[in-house]
Amino acid sequence: MLTHIDKKGNAKIVDISDKKITKRMAIASGKIYVTNKILEQIKNNEAKKGDILTVAKIAGIMAAKKTSDLIPLCHPLKIDDIQIIFDIDNSKKVIYAEAGVKCENKTGVEMEALTGISIALLTIYDMCKASTHDMKITDIQLIKKSGGKSDFSLESI
Amino acid sequence: MLTHIDKKGNAKIVDISDKKITKRMAIASGKIYVTNKILEQIKNNEAKKGDILTVAKIAGIMAAKKTSDLIPLCHPLKIDDIQIIFDIDNSKKVIYAEAGVKCENKTGVEMEALTGISIALLTIYDMCKASTHDMKITDIQLIKKSGGKSDFSLESI
Amino acid sequence: MLTHIDKKGNAKIVDISDKKITKRMAIASGKIYVTNKILEQIKNNEAKKGDILTVAKIAGIMAAKKTSDLIPLCHPLKIDDIQIIFDIDNSKKVIYAEAGVKCENKTGVEMEALTGISIALLTIYDMCKASTHDMKITDIQLIKKSGGKSDFSLESI
Amino acid sequence: MLTHIDKKGNAKIVDISDKKITKRMAIASGKIYVTNKILEQIKNNEAKKGDILTVAKIAGIMAAKKTSDLIPLCHPLKIDDIQIIFDIDNSKKVIYAEAGVKCENKTGVEMEALTGISIALLTIYDMCKASTHDMKITDIQLIKKSGGKSDFSLESI
Amino acid sequence: MLTHIDKKGNAKIVDISDKKITKRMAIASGKIYVTNKILEQIKNNEAKKGDILTVAKIAGIMAAKKTSDLIPLCHPLKIDDIQIIFDIDNSKKVIYAEAGVKCENKTGVEMEALTGISIALLTIYDMCKASTHDMKITDIQLIKKSGGKSDFSLESI
Amino acid sequence: MLTHIDKKGNAKIVDISDKKITKRMAIASGKIYVTNKILEQIKNNEAKKGDILTVAKIAGIMAAKKTSDLIPLCHPLKIDDIQIIFDIDNSKKVIYAEAGVKCENKTGVEMEALTGISIALLTIYDMCKASTHDMKITDIQLIKKSGGKSDFSLESI
Numbered sequence: 001m002l003t004h005i006d007k008k009g010n011a012k013i014v015d016i017s018d019k020k021i022t023k024r025m026a027i028a029s030g031k032i033y034v035t036n037k038i039l040e041q042i043k044n045n046e047a048k049k050g051d052i053l054t055v056a057k058i059a060g061i062m063a064a065k066k067t068s069d070l071i072p073l074c075h076p077l078k079i080d081d082i083q084i085i086f087d088i089d090n091s092k093k094v095i096y097a098e099a100g101v102k103c104e105n106k107t108g109v110e111m112e113a114l115t116g117i118s119i120a121l122l123t124i125y126d127m128c129k130a131s132t133h134d135m136k137i138t139d140i141q142l143i144k145k146s147g148g149k150s151d152f153s154l155e156s157i
Numbered sequence: 158m159l160t161h162i163d164k165k166g167n168a169k170i171v172d173i174s175d176k177k178i179t180k181r182m183a184i185a186s187g188k189i190y191v192t193n194k195i196l197e198q199i200k201n202n203e204a205k206k207g208d209i210l211t212v213a214k215i216a217g218i219m220a221a222k223k224t225s226d227l228i229p230l231c232h233p234l235k236i237d238d239i240q241i242i243f244d245i246d247n248s249k250k251v252i253y254a255e256a257g258v259k260c261e262n263k264t265g266v267e268m269e270a271l272t273g274i275s276i277a278l279l280t281i282y283d284m285c286k287a288s289t290h291d292m293k294i295t296d297i298q299l300i301k302k303s304g305g306k307s308d309f310s311l312e313s314i
Numbered sequence: 315m316l317t318h319i320d321k322k323g324n325a326k327i328v329d330i331s332d333k334k335i336t337k338r339m340a341i342a343s344g345k346i347y348v349t350n351k352i353l354e355q356i357k358n359n360e361a362k363k364g365d366i367l368t369v370a371k372i373a374g375i376m377a378a379k380k381t382s383d384l385i386p387l388c389h390p391l392k393i394d395d396i397q398i399i400f401d402i403d404n405s406k407k408v409i410y411a412e413a414g415v416k417c418e419n420k421t422g423v424e425m426e427a428l429t430g431i432s433i434a435l436l437t438i439y440d441m442c443k444a445s446t447h448d449m450k451i452t453d454i455q456l457i458k459k460s461g462g463k464s465d466f467s468l469e470s471i
Numbered sequence: 472m473l474t475h476i477d478k479k480g481n482a483k484i485v486d487i488s489d490k491k492i493t494k495r496m497a498i499a500s501g502k503i504y505v506t507n508k509i510l511e512q513i514k515n516n517e518a519k520k521g522d523i524l525t526v527a528k529i530a531g532i533m534a535a536k537k538t539s540d541l542i543p544l545c546h547p548l549k550i551d552d553i554q555i556i557f558d559i560d561n562s563k564k565v566i567y568a569e570a571g572v573k574c575e576n577k578t579g580v581e582m583e584a585l586t587g588i589s590i591a592l593l594t595i596y597d598m599c600k601a602s603t604h605d606m607k608i609t610d611i612q613l614i615k616k617s618g619g620k621s622d623f624s625l626e627s628i
Numbered sequence: 629m630l631t632h633i634d635k636k637g638n639a640k641i642v643d644i645s646d647k648k649i650t651k652r653m654a655i656a657s658g659k660i661y662v663t664n665k666i667l668e669q670i671k672n673n674e675a676k677k678g679d680i681l682t683v684a685k686i687a688g689i690m691a692a693k694k695t696s697d698l699i700p701l702c703h704p705l706k707i708d709d710i711q712i713i714f715d716i717d718n719s720k721k722v723i724y725a726e727a728g729v730k731c732e733n734k735t736g737v738e739m740e741a742l743t744g745i746s747i748a749l750l751t752i753y754d755m756c757k758a759s760t761h762d763m764k765i766t767d768i769q770l771i772k773k774s775g776g777k778s779d780f781s782l783e784s785i
Numbered sequence: 786m787l788t789h790i791d792k793k794g795n796a797k798i799v800d801i802s803d804k805k806i807t808k809r810m811a812i813a814s815g816k817i818y819v820t821n822k823i824l825e826q827i828k829n830n831e832a833k834k835g836d837i838l839t840v841a842k843i844a845g846i847m848a849a850k851k852t853s854d855l856i857p858l859c860h861p862l863k864i865d866d867i868q869i870i871f872d873i874d875n876s877k878k879v880i881y882a883e884a885g886v887k888c889e890n891k892t893g894v895e896m897e898a899l900t901g902i903s904i905a906l907l908t909i910y911d912m913c914k915a916s917t918h919d920m921k922i923t924d925i926q927l928i929k930k931s932g933g934k935s936d937f938s939l940e941s942i
Contacts, residue, residue, distance in 0.1 A: 015395035
């Protein structure tokens, strides 16, 4: 059942008032393909790369905190932890990002992790777009979640 | 040159004070892979699909309007037009989204189009995730932009 | 006693630190008078009406979530459920809206329900104002609330 | 024609890219019915009333500034002036509010004036609700607008 | 240890998922030096002063509520109480402000108190700057906090 | 004259509708006193310092962009440039911050520069407060502004 849709087919928020508060976590990932030119600019100036990834991380953390303001039917909730890490694969010309979010709520934090990843990657795009627009953000997906009615792990699909 | 990085390698906003105000536009696209189960649920209830895509469209438009609040080094600007359209490919189990943004500013609206697409697709994810988390957002990229120092078209790469 | 006013007559937020967390709900309603012209436009194009009310509903839900950002002395709180429904009375040329909000907090959600209704009706106004500005939003009031120090029901006044 | 609806009946933002920038203004009004008890509390403590109306005015001004964040299909725009004034009619137990907004834009500021009025009146409700919930916000409407394609005056209807 | 920095030296949010929820409070203060001219304008029009300080108080309360939106690594949290008071010292030409914040959370509210003070004082600056820009905001600091792992009192340093 | 106060002494926004659009700039500064312990932690881990100041800079830039959302009577405006720089004086145990903002508007950007500085310094406080709360933010003031009715330079007072 699509729980965001009521019986008449209209969009609705999910009523979580009778749910238990449990410890929950979610991990999401995604990546951005850049060009050799961007990777070279990053390679030749370590300070620059550091800053790009720090700004992207901060943007992702701040966006995760405002998920319920961005995704119409998400519940506002408290967040206990948000971590975002990056990994660069020079041969594949890709920057990989992973976000982990923890909370103690009546509902999960998948959307917070996915939103954090999306805005972090968009921030990398923004900071590099003076060099080229030949970039692509891809493979944004949930890796794992636990603590809710049903756990999820990408590996087990 | 990475214009968001100053000479010492620190992140900075780009000074656009001496730029001319011109009419600008940008088109971005992206897609979300869903499951047969979700496509069936959508197929069997036309009203539901209509609502999911309307909610996603509204979320994308509202997110495009707050791009400068999400992407740290984006300039706040006025927007003249934001359109978001969807197309479903049942055989490939994919929902394709395209966003077009217009403005009359000193700087472009690529990030507004890309942010609108990202949040629209995340909203589809959110509204379908009660069915499955086996979804993937992918291929978020700029299709075209014009009106700035240099135009861009994905086809011409 | 006006609890938002301290002993010297200055505006203040109410200290709820010693209040118990209880399950609370509030229902508010309101309506917008439109013209025959708008009702005809809605009647002749069912898809249009669906969308107007869906957009209004989403706007109302999103506004209810940011009530504490709009009403200066409201406490920020978690919300478990927000539902907004509409009913059209063609003979009276009126669209009636009702919002129900649930939470488990130290303070009630009346303002969330009232804010959701107000923004939902303003959104209808916005979407129809190209046709006419001869519209009026009226009768925004609390219908019922429970779970706090004292319950309220409009019928019992 | 409902300009917020495209030819297929889907919600859309209005493309204002080819519109001229003109000086525009809009005046909206509304009122809140309160009880004798509230009016007495206000009467017996002038400082209190002053503060309630100042807080309501500030809330209305701040909400007018974030109209495009609240009403999904409103364009973000610069505002040159926002004034909100109140008038109390003790015999009718009503607080009347009027908001005037000016800008120099491609689109009008009716929604800014109407949103400012709505949030100002909701703030009065919030600050008095410890006394009673027997209040009603009513008659929110546009009084006048000028500077756009067509002017409007409530009197001329 | 700087808990906002992980082992590799990158900025991170502090994981509070295993912390206990306790009652916490924090008091912060600060001041703004103004000119004799401003103090005279305030003195000659009591209503004006009242309003300036009311607007500043409301701005401070609203800013305290959005601390986690402003300070990148602050956790979003519920707030039970925010009080802001002012004291004018005519001989020193200074307006002193103090903010007290209470909550029941896994983390403290120092930043909420400090942010409330900062924005309250900036609002005074804004409201008086038509008279002069010869003002200075200074001595923003924590006075006291309790309820966390370690209490703090400025006097005991 | 206090232009934010109308003739009856009530707070009001300044009507800028008849003002000319001119190029404007403002520079503000401020500082935070920290402890030897914090300076040592920063000194012994250069990467850490880099990140603290990058996060503070990003926080300041993002806050400057939302000034009109924080300071009640500030006009929403477009910003062309925001730069924030830091300087550490080890002997005085102080981190000095300076913000420069440029725009082309009907009104100035002093508040944007001052708000950017305030939030940047509060972010440093937040990131170091696990070490000690013995910090003080001080001397937030306008250094220079030009482009409006009257220029200002701190040196010329």
